[in-house]
Amino acid sequence: MDTFLKEGRWSQALEQIKLWARLNSPWVIHFNSGSCNGCDIEILATLTPYYDVERFGIKLRGSPRHADVLICTGPVTRQARDRLRRIYEQMPDPKFVIAVGSCALSGGVFDGCYNVVGPIDAVIPVDVYVPGCPPRPEAIIDGVVQLLGKLQQGARP
Numbered sequence: 834m835d836t837f838l839k840e841g842r843w844s845q846a847l848e849q850i851k852l853w854a855r856l857n858s859p860w861v862i863h864f865n866s867g868s869c870n871g872c873d874i875e876i877l878a879t880l881t882p883y884y885d886v887e888r889f890g891i892k893l894r895g896s897p898r899h900a901d902v903l904i905c906t907g908p909v910t911r912q913a914r915d916r917l918r919r920i921y922e923q924m925p926d927p928k929f930v931i932a933v934g935s936c937a938l939s940g941g942v943f944d945g946c947y948n949v950v951g952p953i954d955a956v957i958p959v960d961v962y963v964p965g966c967p968p969r970p971e972a973i974i975d976g977v978v979q980l981l982g983k984l985q986q987g988a989r990p
């Protein structure tokens with residue numbers, strides 16, 4: 834046991850267990866930072882039993898303190914900017930962000946509006962981008978699977 838601890842294999846094993854848990858239960862929180870609701874309806878459709886995302890361990894949480902992945906839609910409005918930042922800061926590390934929809938990626942049709950700050954990555958770091966207006970549930974699931982694939986390779990995207 835002493836040798837096991839000295840060689841640091843205990844901490845390695847712990848890291849592997851954490852990675853295994855992270856890959857098999859990515860709990861998500863959803864935030865609309867200013868979208869028209871089109872993308873949000875697709876996210877809700879994605880979470881229904883029809884697409885059965887729980888087979889990947891994906892579960893919607895109500896609190897950022899319980900979530901690993903923040904799924905964001907829409908451009909960031911001035912009103913939502915501080916809330917988005919606060920939600921991101923409340924999530925435990927390591928945390929990941931998926932931007933869903935053209936508006937989340939670039940501002941989309943809202944780009945240049947007086948009340949819009951910009952895309953999601955103008956306010957918080959984004960790990961995976963899912964384009965589309967709105968993207969289909971299959972594309973959203975693909976975004977989460979892309980994130981898990983990158984985590985499995987051991988690299989933060």
Ligand code: SF4
Pocket residue numbers: 867868869870871872906907908934935936937941942965966967
């Ligand atoms: S990408 Fe399209 S559906 Fe999504 S928020 Fe923008 S305009 Fe609405």
